[in-house]
Amino acid sequence: MKTLVLSSVFLALSSSAATLTESETKQLTQLKNTALQSDLSYQVLESLTTEVGHRLMGSEGDRKAIIWAQAKMNALGFDKVWTEEVTGTFWQRGEAQAKIITPYPHDVVAIALGGSIATSDEGLTGEVAHFETLADLIAAPDNSLNGKIAFVSYQMEEHIDGNGYGPAVGTRVGGAVVAAKKGASALIMRSVGTDNNRIAHTGIMRYEAGVKKIPAAALSNPDADLLVNQLKRNKPVNFYLKLTSHTDPKVTAVSANVIGEITGSEFPDEIVSIGAHLDSWDVGTGALDDGMGVAMMLASAHHIAQLPIRPKRTIRVILFAAEEVGLLGAKKYMEVHEKNMANHIIGAEWDFGVGKIYKMTSGVGKESLTAINDLAKHLAPLGVELSNDNNAQAQSDMSVMSAAGMPSMNFAPDGTKYFDYHHTENDTLDKVNADDLKQATAVYTLFAYFSAQSEINFRK
């Protein structure tokens, strides 16, 4: 058995020599050990969640986060740190009040969807019209919901790769427009979430030009269950909703992408970008979404900055503004850097805490797949398996850059529990497993070092 083990180690070393030299491979192994032993990413996340808290685009927390991020980058040994302004609107949540009035009165837990208008100051009351899916709501005749409150009770499914999100999120994003077209006075929905806590899930919703804007809110999942149970009794169910959320059209919200670099020692203009979004919803402390990503990127860059020599290429950490309210930071980044996109050698974002990374999927040129295989061999001992697909976009903000031709990597975590906490008051530090965070930080550290030290053209 000993011989077998030795020979497989030899195979791994000899084949990865195609991309990295022996001494570079040694460096990589040392980096892996450093990252796995360090609790730096956890400490950075603790700092962000404790000292800043949540950070909705345009809010006081957002401003603090921008200052915090620059200070951290400087303290962690980045070579260059700067910001690029991002502007947009500032939506304020206000208060949400909801109750079942008849047949059996209950106060229920509700949260305004991001971007929702307010109800009147008195709130609104209406009979609940129940739809099990968005498709059912779409199928309702025009004017059939006049004066009613549309309720979609679709329950998100839990899956390791989070694929239950797609079928569920349509109601949140577009449900209010559909309901308004049918004459509804408001939309309420079961939260897009897999938990059973009395905590509702927010997230962005959209209005459509020419369609009446109506207030939209999510109920906590146990409250949605209760409402369904009342509806089953076949008596009219009357519901009360009050939201005081609003956007002041005269106010321009100012935020910024925060960018820091470990400057390349040989090819400083060639950029390996790693990123996360710095903003969060205004609930919880944005520990998972996306504080984890912020912390991982800062710690990864720091570990690499501690090496005696900078890697050949530049590692650029991009902390995007205003992801939650519509990828505003990513769009602004493209505006500023589109002409330089060819120099963006490869990129990977993280926006899918919490849980261990178990899979990586590349989106690179065919010739580069040998190098990707080499990288995968280094990551395999961390429990990361290489997907057979080679069609990945980077996550969230960086998907915009992938679409513009940037070669990309996508690291997939066990997302089974993510949607228990996503966009809720429950998105707090205690949900983060310190060991999983170490593993994920090690993965990004190795990805960044490997990509920056190799001379591979990932477009080919």
Next chain:
Amino acid sequence: MKTLVLSSVFLALSSSAATLTESETKQLTQLKNTALQSDLSYQVLESLTTEVGHRLMGSEGDRKAIIWAQAKMNALGFDKVWTEEVTGTFWQRGEAQAKIITPYPHDVVAIALGGSIATSDEGLTGEVAHFETLADLIAAPDNSLNGKIAFVSYQMEEHIDGNGYGPAVGTRVGGAVVAAKKGASALIMRSVGTDNNRIAHTGIMRYEAGVKKIPAAALSNPDADLLVNQLKRNKPVNFYLKLTSHTDPKVTAVSANVIGEITGSEFPDEIVSIGAHLDSWDVGTGALDDGMGVAMMLASAHHIAQLPIRPKRTIRVILFAAEEVGLLGAKKYMEVHEKNMANHIIGAEWDFGVGKIYKMTSGVGKESLTAINDLAKHLAPLGVELSNDNNAQAQSDMSVMSAAGMPSMNFAPDGTKYFDYHHTENDTLDKVNADDLKQATAVYTLFAYFSAQSEINFRK
């Protein structure tokens, strides 16, 4: 193997023949099947939580629950149904607002402890004095907390038998008195709970004559963590608390024990009592605490009432009022029935949902242990093991009757998850596992039938 199985069945039957006849044993087996196949207890619980909701002593929900319970008993075929008035005070929760003001502002989730006075309308502000345990708070010098807010951060441990509750609950019940003696202006504490949700746990607290009353609140566990993390930075932490809870001393709250019987066919004066408390805290819908118990007792009695002949002894279902605010219903029951306690043959309460029953402990005379062993053999296939101890009191309200000499049984569930939800907004129907509820209902059904059909004097 077949022979072995047959002979052990034979042994079980022949030894249980000591307590029940063969036809009674057959009846018991049929009852077990009925209870295990029926979803009646779940349906009853769904009805209570959907149509009534929470039911704090003296509240509108409490009044509804009393009407609901009598109607259910009548509908389920009870022979006698009546109420016995219970009076007390009516505490109202009002609103709770809490935040960390410095060094890093955060809104935090807090809940008033049951019975707490309000702060002033403006709320109160003070520097946080941190104690890891109640013992540490007790050890603080007099006047050392003048103008400060005492914070006890003790974290309840999770155990299958819930034994982490005892060491944690002292702060909730008595912490405010201790803190006031040291000069504190308020008490805040980590919730008595094992979850990590942004939902705080309430529960009764006490004041002491001659000691200044101060407001008392629990923080959700993630918020307690956040506060501890801020305190670790060794800067003064200032905290704001506003409670509007109050008790109007002029108002007498009127509630009632609701009692129903399946009258014994041979010894109607001999009472086998099973019970639960009908009241709940004013958060969630009291599904686990103690709606489950209510539903189990009603369904158990119904299953027995469906038999062609009533068991020999009377089965009395007691749904106690005002358990949460100090066992007021139990005390009233003793007042009314103390003289008749000798006719209370044996009793068991349920006040410890959620989870499967895995253990039973008796508290009976020595001669009765043979019968208890017989009962245990019938319950063993349900996964219930007989404890070697014979010192049990009944749970909660009925512990008062145990103390007055009533022989008792205590059925212990897997309580690992109970304190995730206990006394919170999260105590809702979705937390109940329908199969576990069937098992628990079957256990109580068999216990009640066995005790009522046998002629054992459990005092001996």
